[in-house]
Amino acid sequence: MAARAVVTFQSIVAREVNPLDSAVVTVGTFHAGTKRNIIPDEAKIELTVRSYKPEVQKQLLAAIARIAKAEAAAAGASREPTIFVNPAESAQALYNDPASPRGWGMRFVGRSGPRRSSPPNQ
DSSP, X not given: OHHHXXXXXXXXXXXXXOTTSOEEEEEEEEEEOSSTTSOOSOEEEEEEEEESSHHHXXXXXXXXXXXXXXXXXXXXXXXXXXXXXXXXGOOOOOOOOTTHHHHXXXXXXXXXXXXXXXXXXX
16 A cells, blocks of 8 residues: 555656646655564655645645545555654745855955965975
């Protein structure tokens, strides 16, 4: 069930997100079972979800929840999967101001222009 969910998670970006919107769903960890000959009763999957637009982020998270619940139902699971988004590991996309580096350069170089340094002695 969990392995099938992972395969389906990988299709979200290709099948559900506008190709002009950047998005990534990464399965970072998959933990299940303790022995090779015992079917585990639970699995823990940790994902990373990235996008530039908040609405795409919501779309990805909704798709992940929908797929996890559907795979559990299809497998006849006795309970729905627990889906947790860790706010401590979530952040909005960062945009750099294109004008900022020029301003930083002036602060570091100074108004008198760049200074040459001597080559290191070898």
